[in-house]
Amino acid sequence: MKMPKISQRHGVVLAILAxxxxxxxxxxxxxxxxxxxxxxxxxxxxxxxNLVMGYAGQVSLGHGGFFGIGAYxxxxxxVHFGIPGWAALPLGAALAGLIAFLIGRPILKLKxxxxxxxxxxxxxxxxxxxxxxxxxxxxPDGMSVPRLVLxxxxxxGPITWYWVSGITLVIAAWLAxxxxxxxxxxxxxxxxxxxxxxxxxxxxxxxxxxxxxVLSAVYASIAGAFLALYDGGVTPRTADFxxxxxxxxxxxxxxxxxxxxxxxxxxxxxxxxQVLTVFHDYEHxxxxxxIILFMIFLREGIVPAIANRIFGRxx
Amino acid sequence: xxxxxxxxxxxxxxxxVYALVxxxxxxxxxxxxxxxxxxxxxxxxxxMVTVFATMAGVPLPLAALLAIAVAVLVGISxxxxxxxxxxxxxxxxxxxxxxxxxxxxxxxxxxxxxKRFHALPAFVPGEPLRIxxxxxxxxxxxxxxxxxxxxxxxxxxxxxxxxxxxMIATAANRMSARLVGINTVWIICASFAVSAAIGAVGxxxxxxxxxxxxxxxxxxxxxxxxxxxxxxxxxxLGAIVGGLVVGLLEAFGAGYISSAYKDAIAFIxxxxxxxxxxxxxxxxxxxxxx
Numbered sequence: 001m002k003m004p005k006i007s008q009r010h011g012v013v014l015a016i017l018a019x020x021x022x023x024x025x026x027x028x029x030x031x032x033x034x035x036x037x038x039x040x041x042x043x044x045x046x047x048x049x050n051l052v053m054g055y056a057g058q059v060s061l062g063h064g065g066f067f068g069i070g071a072y073x074x075x076x077x078x079v080h081f082g083i084p085g086w087a088a089l090p091l092g093a094a095l096a097g098l099i100a101f102l103i104g105r106p107i108l109k110l111k112x113x114x115x116x117x118x119x120x121x122x123x124x125x126x127x128x129x130x131x132x133x134x135x136x137x138x139x140p141d142g143m144s145v146p147r148l149v150l151x152x153x154x155x156x157g158p159i160t161w162y163w164v165s166g167i168t169l170v171i172a173a174w175l176a177x178x179x180x181x182x183x184x185x186x187x188x189x190x191x192x193x194x195x196x197x198x199x200x201x202x203x204x205x206x207x208x209x210x211x212x213x214v215l216s217a218v219y220a221s222i223a224g225a226f227l228a229l230y231d232g233g234v235t236p237r238t239a240d241f242x243x244x245x246x247x248x249x250x251x252x253x254x255x256x257x258x259x260x261x262x263x264x265x266x267x268x269x270x271x272x273x274q275v276l277t278v279f280h281d282y283e284h285x286x287x288x289x290x291i292i293l294f295m296i297f298l299r300e301g302i303v304p305a306i307a308n309r310i311f312g313r314x315x
Numbered sequence: 316x317x318x319x320x321x322x323x324x325x326x327x328x329x330x331x332v333y334a335l336v337x338x339x340x341x342x343x344x345x346x347x348x349x350x351x352x353x354x355x356x357x358x359x360x361x362x363m364v365t366v367f368a369t370m371a372g373v374p375l376p377l378a379a380l381l382a383i384a385v386a387v388l389v390g391i392s393x394x395x396x397x398x399x400x401x402x403x404x405x406x407x408x409x410x411x412x413x414x415x416x417x418x419x420x421x422x423x424x425x426x427x428x429x430k431r432f433h434a435l436p437a438f439v440p441g442e443p444l445r446i447x448x449x450x451x452x453x454x455x456x457x458x459x460x461x462x463x464x465x466x467x468x469x470x471x472x473x474x475x476x477x478x479x480x481x482m483i484a485t486a487a488n489r490m491s492a493r494l495v496g497i498n499t500v501w502i503i504c505a506s507f508a509v510s511a512a513i514g515a516v517g518x519x520x521x522x523x524x525x526x527x528x529x530x531x532x533x534x535x536x537x538x539x540x541x542x543x544x545x546x547x548x549x550x551x552l553g554a555i556v557g558g559l560v561v562g563l564l565e566a567f568g569a570g571y572i573s574s575a576y577k578d579a580i581a582f583i584x585x586x587x588x589x590x591x592x593x594x595x596x597x598x599x600x601x602x603x604x605x
């Protein structure tokens with residue numbers, strides 16, 4: 001029996017679409033919708049990070065900063081400049097992209113751990129502006145975010161945001177899969193394998209690294225804006241370096257270079273802490289232990305490791 | 316001038332602790348290629364175990380030794396039960412493992428100890444000393460002296476003992492080290508132990524000045540990592556210089572520019588240095604083979 005052939009590109013997007021469409025049938029309460037929404041929002045940011053880390057092979061410990069730019073854009077824009085939320089969101093994304101473009105040029109020349117520390121510094125600098133420019137951002141206490149209103153319709157509540165974030169994630173995954181299958185995506189992977197070799201083959205290494213970086217900053221910024229709008233508030237905690245490390249952990253746990261892995265990794269670190277609250281004080285012990293065990297036994301990341309076991313190694 | 320000295324003293328004190336954390340990073344990185352983000356937890360363990368042992372009535376020197384022993388034990392377990400089983404995994408996977416270990420250790424510390432801030436009494440009581448119009452706590456001098464002694468001991472250990480030389484050999488080339496009969500698994504284990512001990516000593520020395528709680532390790536690991544990278548990864552001298560520079564930048568930045576942005580100044584300088592010297596202050600330029 002021969003299955004009708006679905007390309008991997010469509011398979012991945014359809015799988016995520018199926019998850020978004022089918023989950024509501026098994027979720028009994030608003031609380032579950034909230035967790036799922038948070039998972040989708042984080043998955044969106046991790047998906048962007050995965051483009052830069054998993055495909056182009058460039059570490060970033062600073063994406064919490066871009067996430068924060070998106071979040072603060074929808075807070076500061078309406079409150080201080082009278083820009084409505086629906087316009088502040090793309091403006092924030094554009095600002096994050098612009099900053100990534102400007103910082104990315106010098107930073108992306110660095111390699112490996114040096115790039116890690118430079119992006120870390122960048123993220124911390126951005127977060128520090130949120131903490132200290134209290135006139136605009138409310139300082140360490142943060143500020144509240146006006147509800148998003150689209151054509152007179154107030155976007156609020158877990159179920160509404162479930163669909164907004166879920167559909168956005170599907171679209172983002174579809175765009176990412178298309179990009180990965182394009183010459184740009186192949187250039188990313190060539191750079192990942194060897195920068196000098198891809199340079200010799202005519203790949204403009206600096207430009208493609210920058211493309212991946214800017215794109216991932218835009219993804220993170222949109223995710224940040226969603227979180228702020230959904231929560232109705234934002235604090236510097238939204239954007240601090242722990243957030244950046246959380247994103248990297250999600251990306252690696254789920255599987256670098258795997259779009260579905262981004263969703264699985266985000267789910268792991270969003271759902272698990274909720275489940276682990278049954279352990280009360282021992283919550284972090286179990287969480288740390290699980291991260292170690294998953295990384296030891298599924299070292300390529302959850303999704304690639306399981307895929308390899310099922311379909312055999314593709315080498 | 317007095318003000319300048321005052322900032323310099325406080326910068327050097329904090330910088331010495333960063334230097335010790337950075338040194339710990341460097342040791343483990345050189346031996347095993349692992350960036351150990353749980354490095355800050357050794358500092359936390361050093362401080363917290365000493366605090367709680369003294370509260371239980373153990374005399375201070377014994378409590379300090381106990382704390383170092385606990386940290387060493389944790390360091391060795393980290394290697395045996397988390398890093399060694401993942402042998403051959405990619406660098407980023409190993410980093411996530413150490414982040415997991417750091418979450419685990421913090422969780423353990425919050426349960427075994429508590430979540431409050433604690434201070435140790437100063438080891439050498441007495442009035443602050445006046446130097447050039449600035450004052451320095453005797454404990455600060457102890458931190459600096461302690462860090463200097465550790466660096467000296469480490470240097471002696473590396474250059475004068477067989478095991479130290481085996482560590483250097485393992486760092487230089489693990490395969491050749493194994494070929495000349497060095498048990499590299501043992502050596503990597505030892506480097507985790509030494510690194511943990513160094514971190515713990517730093518944590519004990521600084522606990523009377525900066526307070527300690529279950530959560531201090533995260534930020535220290537971050538600063539130590541940044542310091543190590545500023546100095547040039549894998550270079551012990553670079554780690555020490557990097558640590559002191561980051562400490563001084565923070566102190567001067569907080570004093571002369573803005574205390575709210577003190578971390579910003581350190582990171583801006585790190586970024587600028589890396590733009591000019593992409594392998595850190597003392598790092599060697601790497602050659603990538605194709």
